[in-house]
Amino acid sequence: MSAALDRRALELLPRGARLGAHDAAVFALREKRDAAGTSEPDFEPLRDHARALKAHALDHLGLLLERFEARASAAGAVVHWAEDAPALNRIVHELLDARGARRVVKSKSMLTEECGLNPYLESRGIEVIDTDLGERIVQLGHEPPSHIIMPAIHRTREDIGELFARELDVPAGETDPARLTEAARRHLRAHFLGADAAITGVNFAVAESGTVVVVTNEGNADLGMSLPKLHIACLGIEKVIPGLGDLAVLLRLLARSATGQPLSVYTSLVTGPRPGAELHVVLVDNGRTRLLADDAHRRALGCIRCGACLNTCPVYRRAGGHAYDFAIPGPIGAVLAPALGGSAERRALPLASTLCGSCSAVCPVRIDLHEQLVAWRATDLPRGRAERVGARLAAAVLARPVLYGVAGRVARGLWPALSRRWPGNPASPWLASRELPAHPGASFRTRWRAKTSAERGHERSGVGS
Amino acid sequence: MPERTAAPVDVALFVPCYVDQLAPQVGLASAAVLERLGCKVTFDPRQTCCGQPFVTTGAHAEAVRLARAHAAVFAGAEAVVCPSASCVATVRRRYADLLGEREAAPLAARTFELGEFIANVLGVSDVGAAFPHRVALLESCHGLRELGLGRASEQLGGGAAGGGITERLLRGVAGLELAPIARRDECCGFGGAFSVGFPELSARIGRDKLRALAESGAEFVTGTDASCLLHLESLRAREGFGPRAIHLAEILASGTGA
Numbered sequence: 001m002s003a004a005l006d007r008r009a010l011e012l013l014p015r016g017a018r019l020g021a022h023d024a025a026v027f028a029l030r031e032k033r034d035a036a037g038t039s040e041p042d043f044e045p046l047r048d049h050a051r052a053l054k055a056h057a058l059d060h061l062g063l064l065l066e067r068f069e070a071r072a073s074a075a076g077a078v079v080h081w082a083e084d085a086p087a088l089n090r091i092v093h094e095l096l097d098a099r100g101a102r103r104v105v106k107s108k109s110m111l112t113e114e115c116g117l118n119p120y121l122e123s124r125g126i127e128v129i130d131t132d133l134g135e136r137i138v139q140l141g142h143e144p145p146s147h148i149i150m151p152a153i154h155r156t157r158e159d160i161g162e163l164f165a166r167e168l169d170v171p172a173g174e175t176d177p178a179r180l181t182e183a184a185r186r187h188l189r190a191h192f193l194g195a196d197a198a199i200t201g202v203n204f205a206v207a208e209s210g211t212v213v214v215v216t217n218e219g220n221a222d223l224g225m226s227l228p229k230l231h232i233a234c235l236g237i238e239k240v241i242p243g244l245g246d247l248a249v250l251l252r253l254l255a256r257s258a259t260g261q262p263l264s265v266y267t268s269l270v271t272g273p274r275p276g277a278e279l280h281v282v283l284v285d286n287g288r289t290r291l292l293a294d295d296a297h298r299r300a301l302g303c304i305r306c307g308a309c310l311n312t313c314p315v316y317r318r319a320g321g322h323a324y325d326f327a328i329p330g331p332i333g334a335v336l337a338p339a340l341g342g343s344a345e346r347r348a349l350p351l352a353s354t355l356c357g358s359c360s361a362v363c364p365v366r367i368d369l370h371e372q373l374v375a376w377r378a379t380d381l382p383r384g385r386a387e388r389v390g391a392r393l394a395a396a397v398l399a400r401p402v403l404y405g406v407a408g409r410v411a412r413g414l415w416p417a418l419s420r421r422w423p424g425n426p427a428s429p430w431l432a433s434r435e436l437p438a439h440p441g442a443s444f445r446t447r448w449r450a451k452t453s454a455e456r457g458h459e460r461s462g463v464g465s
Numbered sequence: 466m467p468e469r470t471a472a473p474v475d476v477a478l479f480v481p482c483y484v485d486q487l488a489p490q491v492g493l494a495s496a497a498v499l500e501r502l503g504c505k506v507t508f509d510p511r512q513t514c515c516g517q518p519f520v521t522t523g524a525h526a527e528a529v530r531l532a533r534a535h536a537a538v539f540a541g542a543e544a545v546v547c548p549s550a551s552c553v554a555t556v557r558r559r560y561a562d563l564l565g566e567r568e569a570a571p572l573a574a575r576t577f578e579l580g581e582f583i584a585n586v587l588g589v590s591d592v593g594a595a596f597p598h599r600v601a602l603l604e605s606c607h608g609l610r611e612l613g614l615g616r617a618s619e620q621l622g623g624g625a626a627g628g629g630i631t632e633r634l635l636r637g638v639a640g641l642e643l644a645p646i647a648r649r650d651e652c653c654g655f656g657g658a659f660s661v662g663f664p665e666l667s668a669r670i671g672r673d674k675l676r677a678l679a680e681s682g683a684e685f686v687t688g689t690d691a692s693c694l695l696h697l698e699s700l701r702a703r704e705g706f707g708p709r710a711i712h713l714a715e716i717l718a719s720g721t722g723a
Contacts, residue, residue: 003663005666006663009665009669030619034618034621038621043622044621314651315663351658351659351662352659354606354652354659355606355607355656360610361620362619374521374559377521378520381523391524398514399513401511404513408486430660432665433665433671433703434702434703435699437488440487441489443485447493448496
């Protein structure tokens, strides 16, 4: 009865201290975002502006992509087009293979997570080292990121100390974040120096200049792009924006919405390869044009992957990202999953929301996320026959006041039985963690009828006396 | 003393199905407050459900059917008043999708959440109630973010957060002491069908809310949505701690010597 997300949350983020720590760590990001947005007087106007510019960019995406390709090529980059995940993986592998590249350093890219690039390359004998600290942690732990900007936020520092003691040169019992980070830094430095190629994600692609923009806090993407001779940048086609002025708007929103920083520590604009090196840019569709053609849902493509909707989501914070079983968890993941995710289980993710609406209220580009969730529910939910018949029956009863009254009386009679736990009790999901409310006695309409007839009685007797 | 409005206003009471069946006292209290403020209150027993559960579970055809019936019942009403923010939000925010803008807009403009109607339409901030208790306010997500009864903590710009309509009405209640709670506008985890489809996650969110409420030292928790309150009450019954739930209408109707 209960959805897969609910079951997996119990398994992957069990009740207890770890759950509380996850909720607190993620909510702290929401609060930092609130503070940053409050201290930036233009924050709300910037959101309006970002919404409009993203809508404009999506309306003219074909034109912008062609312009980006032309300008990036003129600057010396090689632009590739990938229709889907297998195409991206193939293109990247061929580029590496043709140059004999065996060792790759990679900076954070949700797109390559979505497309499963790492396992594809690894199964072909290529070593891929994620260089973002959080990404490296989950990679060492053989698990996917659980958050789109904080990949290892489900891990405590004790977990990480244990992992590093096993995998890196760290004494057992180390939990000091500074020393753990230093160990990761030493470990990664060797990989940077020995790498044959760098793969990065892309935050924005600027059409007017053919520039790819990469935003990080650790400088790992920059080091990767600066050392090996081959840089492959992978991005979804929705990341293209018209000009550098638009970039300025989005950059002012991105870090503030994500972590509460005014700007990330590193914002690198890459236009063409550096002398003697190669820059390849792979533009990936993987379901995005399908979403673009869907007027009801295309706005979701405006997402700049800041993670603010995850941080504010009461469900995400209690479920953890892994429970979603989709590269992008939280509200934006639940909105994108039906279009990009494939499986029936992922198409059911729009149900994983209380519809509290906080996601829509924080989105820097004002995507109407919870409205999108409602809209998906009406169109694309995988639904069993029993569920469909049940809805029709319930509506048929509710549409007839007399039947509705009878059903209410029947439910009242059954109330004591429904309140007890027994196998097959239809109230079981409710009773798993709660009691049924106390027996309510007579319905409002019954009491109202009694009240009004008594008043009429008073009026009549009032006339007589 | 309660303020009274100049001319009597005809109010058609919109009692959501779950209030009718599970929290009848909320409907009666709503009528009592409105009558005390000089309204002429009627209840049309042809009403059942606004269709919200069908909207949120994606049963579009069924939602349209119920929305149409609901709109027909209230077609002639001057003002439709409802003690449930989420049902009002359904009429105001979802009916356009179900019935078309032309049919939905007039009904949406005449449908009000109870506290909103008292404060904004009747212009009353002191209903003459007395409730000498420490009370925490559970802001309804739909009241806050879809009806704009207040401003959620994540909604930036335009002055300090909080201090919405519901809170103002509570401040007008004699003897009532408001208890601030941590993460004041975090969802309670109910979410209608969500609470049944995702019982563990729903209860996790609800238990955290219950804890925040208990830590506030409140004797009662109140709000504009009986559904959220029933959820918390059901959790409290299982967990054995936390303040008792009482609907805003019951507080506003209390202590009047009636």
